Amino acid sequence: VSAGEDAVVRRIAGILGRASGPAPAGSVWIGDDAAVVEAPPGRLVLAADAAVAGVHADLELVGLDDLGWKALTATLSDVAAVGGRPLQALVTLCLPPGTDIDLLSTGLAEASARWGCPVVGGDVTTSSEVTVAVAATGVLDGPAPPVLRSGASPGDRIVVTGPLGGSAAGLRLLRRGAADGHGRARGEADRALVEAHRRPVARLAEGRSARHAGVAAMMDVSDGLALDLHRLAEASGVGVRLDSVPVAPGATEEEALGGGEDFELVIATAHPDRLAESFTAAGLRAPIPIGWCTADPAERTLSDRPLGRQGWEHRV
Amino acid sequence: VSAGEDAVVRRIAGILGRASGPAPAGSVWIGDDAAVVEAPPGRLVLAADAAVAGVHADLELVGLDDLGWKALTATLSDVAAVGGRPLQALVTLCLPPGTDIDLLSTGLAEASARWGCPVVGGDVTTSSEVTVAVAATGVLDGPAPPVLRSGASPGDRIVVTGPLGGSAAGLRLLRRGAADGHGRARGEADRALVEAHRRPVARLAEGRSARHAGVAAMMDVSDGLALDLHRLAEASGVGVRLDSVPVAPGATEEEALGGGEDFELVIATAHPDRLAESFTAAGLRAPIPIGWCTADPAERTLSDRPLGRQGWEHRV
Numbered sequence: 001v002s003a004g005e006d007a008v009v010r011r012i013a014g015i016l017g018r019a020s021g022p023a024p025a026g027s028v029w030i031g032d033d034a035a036v037v038e039a040p041p042g043r044l045v046l047a048a049d050a051a052v053a054g055v056h057a058d059l060e061l062v063g064l065d066d067l068g069w070k071a072l073t074a075t076l077s078d079v080a081a082v083g084g085r086p087l088q089a090l091v092t093l094c095l096p097p098g099t100d101i102d103l104l105s106t107g108l109a110e111a112s113a114r115w116g117c118p119v120v121g122g123d124v125t126t127s128s129e130v131t132v133a134v135a136a137t138g139v140l141d142g143p144a145p146p147v148l149r150s151g152a153s154p155g156d157r158i159v160v161t162g163p164l165g166g167s168a169a170g171l172r173l174l175r176r177g178a179a180d181g182h183g184r185a186r187g188e189a190d191r192a193l194v195e196a197h198r199r200p201v202a203r204l205a206e207g208r209s210a211r212h213a214g215v216a217a218m219m220d221v222s223d224g225l226a227l228d229l230h231r232l233a234e235a236s237g238v239g240v241r242l243d244s245v246p247v248a249p250g251a252t253e254e255e256a257l258g259g260g261e262d263f264e265l266v267i268a269t270a271h272p273d274r275l276a277e278s279f280t281a282a283g284l285r286a287p288i289p290i291g292w293c294t295a296d297p298a299e300r301t302l303s304d305r306p307l308g309r310q311g312w313e314h315r316v
Numbered sequence: 317v318s319a320g321e322d323a324v325v326r327r328i329a330g331i332l333g334r335a336s337g338p339a340p341a342g343s344v345w346i347g348d349d350a351a352v353v354e355a356p357p358g359r360l361v362l363a364a365d366a367a368v369a370g371v372h373a374d375l376e377l378v379g380l381d382d383l384g385w386k387a388l389t390a391t392l393s394d395v396a397a398v399g400g401r402p403l404q405a406l407v408t409l410c411l412p413p414g415t416d417i418d419l420l421s422t423g424l425a426e427a428s429a430r431w432g433c434p435v436v437g438g439d440v441t442t443s444s445e446v447t448v449a450v451a452a453t454g455v456l457d458g459p460a461p462p463v464l465r466s467g468a469s470p471g472d473r474i475v476v477t478g479p480l481g482g483s484a485a486g487l488r489l490l491r492r493g494a495a496d497g498h499g500r501a502r503g504e505a506d507r508a509l510v511e512a513h514r515r516p517v518a519r520l521a522e523g524r525s526a527r528h529a530g531v532a533a534m535m536d537v538s539d540g541l542a543l544d545l546h547r548l549a550e551a552s553g554v555g556v557r558l559d560s561v562p563v564a565p566g567a568t569e570e571e572a573l574g575g576g577e578d579f580e581l582v583i584a585t586a587h588p589d590r591l592a593e594s595f596t597a598a599g600l601r602a603p604i605p606i607g608w609c610t611a612d613p614a615e616r617t618l619s620d621r622p623l624g625r626q627g628w629e630h631r632v
Contacts, residue, residue, distance in 0.1 A: 004631055005631070028398075035361070036359050036360070037362060050449065052443050054444070055441060120362060125372070126368070129444055131410055135451030139355070218349075220349060235347075315319065316319055316324050
């Protein structure tokens with residue numbers, strides 16, 4: 001059923017408001033020209049990301065709720081990647097007539113509740129394809145600096161916060177299931193991979209814990225570990241020598257290297273023991289060592305073989 | 317020439333950086349997972365808007381630079397509409413392969429320089445149509461509350477910050493020019509209308525001045541004066557009785573009422589003299605009275621005739 005913008009905004013605001021609760025006194029959330037919130041003390045983190053149907057999600061295989069979840073989660077993963085804590089999100093929806101607003105809003109609301117980040121405003125506009133553009137604010141608690149891509153030094157240990165390739169493997173299973181004529185993957189391991197694709201996790205606690213542990217450099221693995229490590233190495237002026245890469249059960253090494261959208265964090269640190277202690281103290285999974293930063297800025301190897309630039313890079 | 321995301325971001329960052337200058341010490345702008353800036357004291361204003369090719373701009377008639385200008389300006393107009401001062405913008409570009417990145421970035425850079433609002437981050441992704449989604453931060457200087465749509469009371473004077481309909485008239489001229497086979501409007505008045513369409517102005521000084529003058533309610537005229545006044549009246553629970561509407565030279569009254577995208581501010585205030593003095597003191601054009609808020613919440617009239625809901629409302 002076609003609906004006007006004002007009615008659509010009220011409907012979305014209702015669904016999001018049930019997830020986030022009401023605005024605190026003195027704050028203005030959805031419904032006016034702009035939102036007004038309390039500014040955090042110190043430094044403000046600002047991140048933006050978008051999910052485009054047909055590019056970031058195949059709506060034959062996943063739902064509009066999954067697209068909404070992914071757009072918000074990917075943006076908050078960028079906040080995590082500098083060690084920030086998310087505060088608010090703005091969501092701009094570009095929608096073809098007939099889009100299932102409720103389903104899309106439900107996925108956004110689920111991610112908003114999961115990550116404790118209210119959607120306080122945004123915009124709704126007509127478009128020929130579904131695009132969800134998210135911007136998020138965050139705060140850097142405490143005095144530690146943000147963790148950038150450029151801080152790694154030769155000798156730093158490289159670790160990741162979890163095994164990789166799950167999202168790409170889940171997409172492969174969904175495609176195969178669709179080709180086989182049944183839309184659902186079978187078995188527990190398969191379900192975990194599909195879940196990794198449909199509902200990725202932002203490593204917010206890990207990012208903050210790593211920052212407080214004084215790590216040197218950090219990124220989220222959004223486009224593929226290999227490509228993202230190339231970027232970290234280029235920004236830091238170091239080489240990368242990997243021993244091994246943790247592969248999610250059921251995924252391939254190629255999916256772990258180039259699949260992207262796992263949103264695990266890759267971290268370089270001179271003090272891996274301190275990082276491991278910090279994760280343990282916070283009840284987090286132990287960081288997984290995968291290699292070292294080296295002094296030769298041209299070095300990119302995995303088990304002494306050249307490490308390619310596998311990953312997803314948008315082309316314009 | 318097709319280019320990868322990293323090269324595209326570097327190119328955009330170069331063009332935007334020439335407009336904004338370098339990031340201040342301690343701030344992180346374009347190039348990492350997220351931007352980090354100094355948080356303002358007090359309250360933070362957050363606004364988002366988007367410009368979609370084919371919806372918000374006809375790229376047969378205006379340039380990609382105009383689309384970029386409009387996307388940033390429309391977002392900052394929302395910051396103006398609550399009385400805020402813009403601080404930073406995030407720009408998410410969804411682009412088909414082959415998009416003229418330089419032209420689009422130039423329009424964004426021109427608006428960024430004009431409004432003193434650096435673009436500190438964002439995202440670039442592939443898409444089937446050009447979409448520019450902008451999010452902006454701002455600050456409310458001083459103790460005055462934000463000016464919302466909902467604050468008007470019966471008896472308040474309604475004023476606008478300038479004549480209306482210029483953008484719609486400019487679009488009409490561009491369409492006629494294209495139909496006539498010459499792409500350019502002729503004559504000074506025509507050029508002013510086309511400029512109003514291509515390069516709208518965010519009334520930032522007016523919004524701040526109005527807030528400090530203690531006005532009751534405020535909105536920007538983005539979708540059409542009639543529709544936007546209906547929204548203000550509904551949010552405030554008041555009626556609206558208009559005497560007249562200032563029409564931009566060369567525009568029609570219908571364009572002034574329903575054209576939208578003029579981005580003038582419409583203001584309700586119990587103290588129009590104080591507002592006028594505040595504008596004069598700030599060197600701004602005098603506010604133009606157009607009517608009154610009334611006690612009958614169902615009243616919507618212009619010169620005693622019913623005022624329709626003319627304007628642009630996206631349908632989904």
